[in-house]
Amino acid sequence: MNFELTQEQQMIYEYGKNLSKTWTRDYWREKAEKREFTLEMWQQVGEDGFLGMMVPEEHGGAGLGMTEQLLLMEGMANEGIPLLMMVVGPTMTLSALASHGSDEQKKEFLPDGCSGKRIYCFAITEPNAGTNTIKATTVAKKKPDGRYSLSGTKTFITGVDVSDYVLVVARTTPYDQVKNKTDGFTLFLVDLKKKGIEKHPIDIAICLPEMQWTLFFDEVDLGPEDVLGEEGRGFEILFDSLNPERIIAAGMTAGIGRYALERAVEYASERTVFDAPIGSYQGVQHPLAMAKTEIELASLMGRKAAWQFDQGLPAGEASNMAKYAAAEAGIHAVDAAVQAHGGNGFTKEYGIFDLYPIVRLTRTAPINREIILSYIGEHVMGLPRSY
Numbered sequence: 001m002n003f004e005l006t007q008e009q010q011m012i013y014e015y016g017k018n019l020s021k022t023w024t025r026d027y028w029r030e031k032a033e034k035r036e037f038t039l040e041m042w043q044q045v046g047e048d049g050f051l052g053m054m055v056p057e058e059h060g061g062a063g064l065g066m067t068e069q070l071l072l073m074e075g076m077a078n079e080g081i082p083l084l085m086m087v088v089g090p091t092m093t094l095s096a097l098a099s100h101g102s103d104e105q106k107k108e109f110l111p112d113g114c115s116g117k118r119i120y121c122f123a124i125t126e127p128n129a130g131t132n133t134i135k136a137t138t139v140a141k142k143k144p145d146g147r148y149s150l151s152g153t154k155t156f157i158t159g160v161d162v163s164d165y166v167l168v169v170a171r172t173t174p175y176d177q178v179k180n181k182t183d184g185f186t187l188f189l190v191d192l193k194k195k196g197i198e199k200h201p202i203d204i205a206i207c208l209p210e211m212q213w214t215l216f217f218d219e220v221d222l223g224p225e226d227v228l229g230e231e232g233r234g235f236e237i238l239f240d241s242l243n244p245e246r247i248i249a250a251g252m253t254a255g256i257g258r259y260a261l262e263r264a265v266e267y268a269s270e271r272t273v274f275d276a277p278i279g280s281y282q283g284v285q286h287p288l289a290m291a292k293t294e295i296e297l298a299s300l301m302g303r304k305a306a307w308q309f310d311q312g313l314p315a316g317e318a319s320n321m322a323k324y325a326a327a328e329a330g331i332h333a334v335d336a337a338v339q340a341h342g343g344n345g346f347t348k349e350y351g352i353f354d355l356y357p358i359v360r361l362t363r364t365a366p367i368n369r370e371i372i373l374s375y376i377g378e379h380v381m382g383l384p385r386s387y
């Protein structure tokens with residue numbers, strides 16, 4: 001067993017630290033407060049060759065794996081500059097394109113995605129189906145000429161305003177006509193400039209540089225060239241992305257937790273009340289130490305999950321556990337950091353409180369805690385299914 005990072009992995013992990021010298025936490029927060037995407041920073045990451053971590057080199061990527069994708073995200077979040085676009089773009093969409101795209105799609109979409117010239121987002125959530133994706137009703141009806149007409153609504157979609165394309169999960173066979181409930185879904189890479197697409201912003205109460213949108217598709221004309229993978233087999237591609245999504249969310253949360261704890265340690269070492277630095281009081285020190293332990297445990301589980309994924313081993317158990325553990329640890333870490341800051345924990349100046357909604361988000365999205373626990377209960381522990 002070897003827990004050491006290679007030199008290259010260490011460099012990727014530390015990239016966030018270097019990036020944050022130019023694109024600072026203050027820059028990230030200013031953008032987040034205006035709900036404006038950190039486009040310049042994104043393009044810098046692309047120029048530096050870090051957007052296509054999991055894309056083969058021949059298509060403009062780094063030809064590495066989930067481990068490196070995780071280290072990159074964790075390293076950025078460690079500095080307080082995490083990006084949700086890293087989840088929906090490079091992790092969910094670019095890697096799906098790299099693994100399942102046709103030769104033409106790879107040539108057309110991967111190099112620009114890796115360089116940052118084109119941005120991709122990902123749409124699965126629907127207002128009615130919610131977590132129960134198999135009940136999704138966005139439909140791509142096949143026409144006699146072999147083309148499709150896409151209609152339906154997706155919601156909470158991150159980064160639609162800054163993206164060029166969206167990877168949409170749609171039904172090509174209705175629910176009541178499929179043998180297995182996961183059959184009949186097809187993935188479409190949809191040009192957001194197409195006729196019949198409307199977007200409405202959702203007023204999300206989280207300080208993030210990415211905005212969320214409801215996307216309406218009204219008979220959007222698509223061709224077979226827009227299909228990713230095989231018609232009706234979209235869920236097989238999605239299954240490939242579920243563990244990476246959990247792993248990357250875990251890495252982001254662990255990093256934000258570390259950032260909050262570091263600020264708390266600085267503050268609690270300096271701030272003196274009752275004649276001693278407050279960090280020396282165990283009522284302050286122990287919650288920080290407990291949260292630090294939880295964060296490092298979650299991070300370790302994330303790395304195990306990423307390693308398993310890269311080895312082609314079953315990674316569901318570790319990915320789900322990492323996501324669960326990181327969300328809980330992140331919440332505890334930010335809460336302990338707010339408490340250690342006293343009143344300053346609630347000021348904009350110290351920038352701690354606005355981390356809370358982000359770590360709290362990861363208990364609900366990209367997949368909620370209850371579904372994660374059901375997976376662990378049923379698939380890992382063998383308990384009976386509830387739904």
Ligand SMILES: Cc1cc2nc3c(=O)[nH]c(=O)nc-3n(C[C@H](O)[C@H](O)[C@H](O)COP(=O)(O)OP(=O)(O)OC[C@H]3O[C@@H](n4cnc5c(N)ncnc54)[C@H](O)[C@@H]3O)c2cc1C
Pocket residue numbers: 088121122123124125126129130131132155156157158159204206212361364365366367368369370371374387
């Ligand atoms: C900031 C943000 C960004 C997002 N970005 C994207 C994106 O880019 N693309 C995208 O497709 N989606 C995105 N989402 C959507 C997100 O993935 C969903 O909100 C999330 O998966 C929960 O789905 P829902 O909101 O429909 O909740 P529901 O399915 O309505 O669930 C509500 C609650 O019920 C509980 N619950 C549900 N099912 C069960 C069950 N079987 N057992 C026990 N409890 C259950 C859970 O506690 C859950 O939180 C984003 C959401 C947010 C808030």
